[in-house]
Amino acid sequence: MAVPTTAWPETSNAASCTVLTPPEHTLEIVSDSGEGAQKCGQIFGAVSAKMGNGVWTVEIIPAEIQPPPRTPEGASGNRIRVGSRAITNWGDAVDLVVAFNEQVLLSRHRLGALAPNAIVLVESLWASHPNPEIQAAWTKAMAELSTTGYRIIQVPMEEQCLTIDDNPRKGKNMFALGLLAWIYNRDLTRIEEQIAYAFRKKSEDVYQRNVGLLRLGCSWAEANLDFRIDVAPAASDRALVVMNGNEALALGALASGMELCAMYPITPATSVSHFLADVFEKFGGVLHQAEDEIAAAGVAIGASYAGKVAFTVTSGPGLALKTEFIGLAIMTETPLVVIDVQRGGPSTGLPTKVEQSDLLAALFAQPGDAPRIVIAPATIEDCFHSVITARRLAEAFRTVVIVLSDANLATGVQPFPRPQLRAEWQGAEPDLTPVAPGTRPYAWDARLGTSKRIIPGQPGGMFTVTGLSHDENSKVAYGSGVHQRATAMRSRKLAVLQQMLTPPEVNGRADGELLIVGWGSTKGAIEEAVERARAAGLSVSSLHLSFLSPLEPGLAEIFRRFRKVMTVEINYSDDPADPFITPENRRRGQLAWILRAETLVDVDCWTRVPGEPLRPGVILDVIRRTLAPREQEAAS
Amino acid sequence: MSEFSCSVLGCVTPSVGDERDYELGDYEGPVARWCPGCGDHSVLTAVERLLVAEQLKPEQTVFVSGIGCSSRFPHYLKTYGFHGIHGRALPVATGIKLHRPDLTVFVVMGDGDCCSIGAAHWVHAIRYNTQMVAMLLDNSIYGLTKKQTSPTTPQGFKTNTQPTGSFLPPLNPLSTMLGTTNVSFVAQTAEWIPAHLYATLRAAYQHRGLAFVRILQRCPMYTQSIYERAVKDPSLVELLVHDDGVVVPELDAIYRGRLAHNPSDLNAARALADDGERIRLGVFFRDEARPRYDEIRRAHKVSTTERIALLDQELDKYAV
Numbered sequence: 001m002a003v004p005t006t007a008w009p010e011t012s013n014a015a016s017c018t019v020l021t022p023p024e025h026t027l028e029i030v031s032d033s034g035e036g037a038q039k040c041g042q043i044f045g046a047v048s049a050k051m052g053n054g055v056w057t058v059e060i061i062p063a064e065i066q067p068p069p070r071t072p073e074g075a076s077g078n079r080i081r082v083g084s085r086a087i088t089n090w091g092d093a094v095d096l097v098v099a100f101n102e103q104v105l106l107s108r109h110r111l112g113a114l115a116p117n118a119i120v121l122v123e124s125l126w127a128s129h130p131n132p133e134i135q136a137a138w139t140k141a142m143a144e145l146s147t148t149g150y151r152i153i154q155v156p157m158e159e160q161c162l163t164i165d166d167n168p169r170k171g172k173n174m175f176a177l178g179l180l181a182w183i184y185n186r187d188l189t190r191i192e193e194q195i196a197y198a199f200r201k202k203s204e205d206v207y208q209r210n211v212g213l214l215r216l217g218c219s220w221a222e223a224n225l226d227f228r229i230d231v232a233p234a235a236s237d238r239a240l241v242v243m244n245g246n247e248a249l250a251l252g253a254l255a256s257g258m259e260l261c262a263m264y265p266i267t268p269a270t271s272v273s274h275f276l277a278d279v280f281e282k283f284g285g286v287l288h289q290a291e292d293e294i295a296a297a298g299v300a301i302g303a304s305y306a307g308k309v310a311f312t313v314t315s316g317p318g319l320a321l322k323t324e325f326i327g328l329a330i331m332t333e334t335p336l337v338v339i340d341v342q343r344g345g346p347s348t349g350l351p352t353k354v355e356q357s358d359l360l361a362a363l364f365a366q367p368g369d370a371p372r373i374v375i376a377p378a379t380i381e382d383c384f385h386s387v388i389t390a391r392r393l394a395e396a397f398r399t400v401v402i403v404l405s406d407a408n409l410a411t412g413v414q415p416f417p418r419p420q421l422r423a424e425w426q427g428a429e430p431d432l433t434p435v436a437p438g439t440r441p442y443a444w445d446a447r448l449g450t451s452k453r454i455i456p457g458q459p460g461g462m463f464t465v466t467g468l469s470h471d472e473n474s475k476v477a478y479g480s481g482v483h484q485r486a487t488a489m490r491s492r493k494l495a496v497l498q499q500m501l502t503p504p505e506v507n508g509r510a511d512g513e514l515l516i517v518g519w520g521s522t523k524g525a526i527e528e529a530v531e532r533a534r535a536a537g538l539s540v541s542s543l544h545l546s547f548l549s550p551l552e553p554g555l556a557e558i559f560r561r562f563r564k565v566m567t568v569e570i571n572y573s574d575d576p577a578d579p580f581i582t583p584e585n586r587r588r589g590q591l592a593w594i595l596r597a598e599t600l601v602d603v604d605c606w607t608r609v610p611g612e613p614l615r616p617g618v619i620l621d622v623i624r625r626t627l628a629p630r631e632q633e634a635a636s
Numbered sequence: 637m638s639e640f641s642c643s644v645l646g647c648v649t650p651s652v653g654d655e656r657d658y659e660l661g662d663y664e665g666p667v668a669r670w671c672p673g674c675g676d677h678s679v680l681t682a683v684e685r686l687l688v689a690e691q692l693k694p695e696q697t698v699f700v701s702g703i704g705c706s707s708r709f710p711h712y713l714k715t716y717g718f719h720g721i722h723g724r725a726l727p728v729a730t731g732i733k734l735h736r737p738d739l740t741v742f743v744v745m746g747d748g749d750c751c752s753i754g755a756a757h758w759v760h761a762i763r764y765n766t767q768m769v770a771m772l773l774d775n776s777i778y779g780l781t782k783k784q785t786s787p788t789t790p791q792g793f794k795t796n797t798q799p800t801g802s803f804l805p806p807l808n809p810l811s812t813m814l815g816t817t818n819v820s821f822v823a824q825t826a827e828w829i830p831a832h833l834y835a836t837l838r839a840a841y842q843h844r845g846l847a848f849v850r851i852l853q854r855c856p857m858y859t860q861s862i863y864e865r866a867v868k869d870p871s872l873v874e875l876l877v878h879d880d881g882v883v884v885p886e887l888d889a890i891y892r893g894r895l896a897h898n899p900s901d902l903n904a905a906r907a908l909a910d911d912g913e914r915i916r917l918g919v920f921f922r923d924e925a926r927p928r929y930d931e932i933r934r935a936h937k938v939s940t941t942e943r944i945a946l947l948d949q950e951l952d953k954y955a956v
Contacts, residue, residue: 050956197953240956247954254947259935260735283946284938286734291760295727298720298757302731305718306698306739310731328721415956421944430736456716456732456739459695464710464717467703476711 018227024054024083025184025231026091026115029176030108031100032069033062033076036173041078042413043177043194047186048080049242049415052233054087055080056524057244058613059411060108061352070126070134072107079113082184084232087414088379088524092617094118096183096229098176100157101126102141109145116149119227121179123172124154153225155179160220164212171213178217184229188218239418245383245409249339250275252387253311254283255419257426258337260310262288262299267351268407269315269341293318297325297338304334305465306456307430309394311337311387316345316358319402323365326400330370330490332465333442333451335394335401337387342406342520344611353611354408356520357571359590362402363549369487371494372400374549378523381416382546383409388425395427397493398453404548406570408521408613435461440472442486449492494550501547503554508534508541511561514627516542517603518568519591522614526568529619540623548594556599566604566626567592568619573607662694663687665712673860675827675853676706679773682834683742684713686841697740700729702754704746705780705855706773723754726761726770733766733930741768748778751787751809762816764929765845769837772809773827775853776862783858790862809850810909810920814902820845820926822905823882823919826852828867829891832875832917835882844924852915866915876908876918 029044031037038059045057060077067074081091093115099105099122108114126138145152157172165171174195181191195210243251250272253261261280263273276287290296296312303310314322319340329336342358344350362374373393377386383405390401435454441463443451454461463474469486471477506515507527518526523544530542541562545552559565569589574581588596589605596603606622608614663684670676687697697715701707703722710717716739720728729743750758750772761770777795778784784797788809792801813822821843825836833851840847854860854867866872874893877883881899897904897918905920938946 052956241951241954242956243954251947251950254943254950257940257943260731262731279946279950281935282938283943284935286933286935288730288734288933290727291756294724295730295757295760298724298727299731299734301720302700302718302728302733303735304731305728306732306736308735310735324721325724418951418955421947421951423940423944426940426943456698456736457695459693462694462714462716464699464713464719466711466719467721468719 016226020227020229022095022229022231023085024081024087024091025095025229026079026081026093027096027098027180028060028077028079028094028108028113029098029173029180030060030075030077030104031173032074032104033065033067035076035100035169037077037100037176039198040173040177040180041080043191043198044180044186045078045080045413046194046242047190048082048184049240049413050190051187052236053231054083054085054234055242055413055415056087056090057081057411057413058090058408061411070101070103070137072103072110075104075107077104082231083234085234089528089616090412090525090613092615097121098179099123100172100176102138102145106141106144109148114148114150118150120145120150120152121155122152123157125156125158127154155220160216161213164216165209171209174210174213175217175220178214178219179221181214182218182221182228183225184231188214240415241418242413242415243380244411244413245377245380245405246271246341246411247275248380248383249313249341249387249403249405252384254279254285255384255421255425256388256391257308258311258391259283259285259308260288260300260303261285261313262290262296262303262310263313264290264293264296264318266293266315266318268343268410269313269318269339271410272313272339272341293321294325297322297336301325301329301334301336304329304336305332308427309335309337309391311339311391313339313341315341315343315351316361317348319358319361320365326372327366327368327370328467329400330366330372331467333398333453333490334465335398335453337390337394337401337403339387339403339405341410342404344609350611352407354406354521354613355570355609355611356404356406356522357590357609358404359519359548359571360593362404363594369491371491372402372549373397373494373497373547374402374404375547376404376520376545377409378520378544378546379416380409380412380414384419391427392425393497397450397497399490399493404520406521412521430455430457432457434459441465441474442470442472442489444472444489447492448496449489450496498550498553501550501552503558504543504545504552506541506543506558509539510541510558512541513539513563514541514623515559515562515565516540516568516619516623517545517565517591517595518542519545519548522568522570525614525616526619528616529623532616532620533623538623538627540627545591548591551594551598555595556601559595559599559601559603564604564626565595565601566606567595568614568622569605569607570609570614571607572609573605658688658691658694660684660688663714665714668712669708670705671856673854673856674705675775675851675855676709676773678827678830678833679706679771679851679853680709680712682830682837685834686837687715689838690841692740696738697742698732699742699744700725700732701744702746702749703780704749704778706744706746707749709744723749723752724757725749726754726757729768729770730761730764730766733768734933737767737930737934743768743770745770745772747772747774747776747788747809748786751807751812759812759816761846762813762848763818765818765820765926766930767844767928768846769840770846770848771837772848772850773853774809774850775855775859776806777855777858779855779858793859793862808909808912811906813848814906814909814921818926819921820924821847821919821922822850823848824850824852825882825917826863826866826873826915827854828863829873829887829917831884831886832882835884836917836919839882839919843922845926845928863915872915874914874916876916876920878919880922881919
């Protein structure tokens with residue numbers, strides 16, 4: 001489809017229009033499910049990134065596909081934080097919100113999502129709706145909202161849309177996009193390109209109708225609003241790409257050279273497979289949707305056993321189901337990459353919401369001693385590279401590598417430097433050369449625990465892998481000496497890898513009062529909080545771990561340079577002030593648990609399971625409270 | 637076939653041309669440690685005969701099994717083997733075949749393995765119809781764990797978990813498979829009739845698609861009695877005969893109960909499978925025209941350089 005180009009409207013009501021120039025701005029667009037707020041937000045985020053802004057987006061997703069309309073719990077949409085510098089997290093509060101009805105607006109208000117002086121653009125249709133109940137609901141909501149400091153602007157969205165389209169429910173999101181495009185001075189040509197891409201499978205008509213609504217929103221805003229917001233682009237001379245974490249995982253898988261992904265649908269991991277379903281065949285790959293999570297692991301293991309490393313992608317409940325197969329891969333030393341896009345748990349938990357509570361399951365869920373490698377991307381860019389790293393480690397160490405992403409990264413959109421693709425990321429083709437007589441399938445290097453893999457097709461290498469205890473020839477052997485040695489060999493590989501890693505870098509001073517330790521998607525929020533705290537004169541640094549098994553080296557030494565070490569995580573820990581909780585029985589955050597065991601340092605934790613990403617302002621408060629007694633002490 | 641696939645896969649070196657004839661000794665592994673009198677021995681012998689007859693390269697052949705007595709099978713051969721976990725041999729075999737279509741894959745399962753803990757995979761494997769031979773070594777009991785009721789244990793048969801007798805009628809694996817969409821080959825044979833066993837496995841091997849063979853077996857420890865009458869009295873056995881099925885002339889004199897059955901007739905096959913009056917051996921159904929998942933999903937080879945170029949194009953879509 002030819003993409004029409006449209007010049008930005010030259011004229012503006014400049015006389016009455018204030019242009020605000022904040023260094024960053026956070027906006028949300030919320031609607032009932034199915035009204036397209038998410039698409040609007042995604043396009044706005046992508047275009048902002050393409051225009052050079054730092055961007056982070058978060059999806060606001062109800063658990064149901066079509067929850068009842070006009071209910072607070074049905075709110076669906078997107079938060080976009082744009083800045084003049086790199087943006088690494090979703091921020092604290094929303095500065096501007098576009099709401100398709102007052103109920104979804106109320107939901108965001110009640111959740112404390114909006115800044116005290118937020119600008120609110122709300123559909124005015126409901127004020128004069130023929131249904132008296134709806135009118136009453138509107139009046140009641142407006143009364144509640146009037147007690148706030150919001151600047152509320154009523155926008156006749158549907159009335160406007162009806163002037164050019166007979167089904168405004170389907171096009172209101174493009175009208176809203178037009179509003180935002182005018183307010184934030186977004187490049188209409190780029191927006192139209194994005195619309196063309198989003199509707200590439202639809203007719204030209206659909207495209208034209210959407211562009212018409214976009215322009216209508218733009219003109220309405222120009223004629224009726226008295227402010228614009230200009231967030232200058234971030235300075236960057238590097239080529240950037242912008243995508244969400246699941247797209248980055250899928251692209252990373254392509255870059256890693258893996259040729260088979262077996263999966264079973266599960267939120268929030270599934271979109272990785274949607275991406276692969278579109279392109280994997282072109283890359284010589286197979287996306288296999290298995291009959292269940294267990295079979296998905298089995299198919300990936302079968303493929304890995306017979307050639308190139310394969311992978312499976314899942315979320316918590318799926319990881320639980322794959323447990324036995326993961327143990328088999330570890331026992332048979334069959335390389336396997338398992339991507340776990342974490343959500344809230346346990347059980348079905350919070351399917352669409354972020355949590356970091358699969359860490360201990362990823363590390364330990366298994367009968368017997370089953371060491372495996374666990375890594376966690378902290379950014380969208382990490383999502384891309386973590387899969388490449390995982391493939392290489394799985395191959396080099398003949399073991400399972402679990403990649404712990406999460407729902408925040410999965411749907412978060414962020415620009416990052418365009419990867420310079422390298423051939424060696426893809427690994428070698430299967431080696432089908434004959435095996436020298438006498439070669440053992442587990443010829444463990446006695447120091448390293450590593451051994452070279454023999455795969456079917458290699459003449460002279462025939463052997464049977466087994467999940468039973470086995471010796472170097474893969475012969476079933478129950479002798480105590482054999483089991484002790486084989487278990488040691490599988491374990492040794494982790495020690496070897498740990499010694500190959502470099503100690504992690506401390507963000508901030510290398511010593512001080514407080515060290516915050518995190519892992520995974522919380523990096524941006526933690527580092528922003530720590531920077532703000534340091535700017536306020538507090539003695540705090542942070543450390544972010546990419547390797548969870550084995551842990552990066554030198555942690556105990558780093559920890560000793562701080563008076564207090566505390567993890568910040570999105571998982572559960574007991575509040576020390578709660579009834580019955582003592583230092584002895586307190587259940588701690590999952591990383592804290594590991595760090596205490598591994599370093600013998602009295603690592604504290606602050607963790608929450610709110611079903612949303614952590615806010616930097618909240619972490620800053622935690623830092624202040626944690627350091628407060630010491631500040632008072634110093635003052636006295 | 638293997639050369640073609642190797643070029644498809646871009647293997648480093650195709651297997652060197654070992655063109656000599658393979659003999660029994662090229663396939664025979666260590667002495668099998670099943671109980672004396674176990675039906676698994678007969679199956680292993682028949683499989684070894686098949687490997688020799690078809691001259692399958694040991695390095696191009698993979699036996700995949702689950703857990704149970706019969707799943708020790710791969711250990712007793714000198715081919716490649718994958719002895720996995722209980723009930724999950726079929727997914728592993730599917731993964732092997734999807735990624736390495738050049739390999740010949742056999743799957744060995746027991747009745748608990750296939751029809752109970754692995755039932756989900758079983759039904760879906762039938763529908764995938766991936767090119768491989770699947771053998772169900774059905775002795776109607778959990779033997780390795782010592783006499784628990786399996787899905788195919790006869791009703792009333794006493795076990796350690798159902799000491800007053802198995803509560804329910806047994807699951808009929810043939811009916812299950814013949815009722816599953818996209819089934820392409822279902823046969824039944826018996827461990828005590830080696831000639832029929834061998835002929836059936838050979839027909840299964842030559843089938844294009846998933847060839848599923850249920851092998852009726854006795855466990856000498858726990859279920860010796862269940863086929864005792866049929867072993868002693870060939871008239872209790874009816875052979876399904878057809879040019880497209882299994883023809884074993886040497887059995888003519890002993891097994892006189894014969895029924896002409898055209899394996900392309902699915903309804904007739906279902907009726908014969910459902911009727912529990914007689915022990916019927918032979919090919920119940922075969923249809924090579926059914927879609928094969930491994931064929932539909934066959935990947936083409938993409939070089940490292942091509943992949944980088946393609947990936948650059950994908951990244952262009954996300955370029956700022």
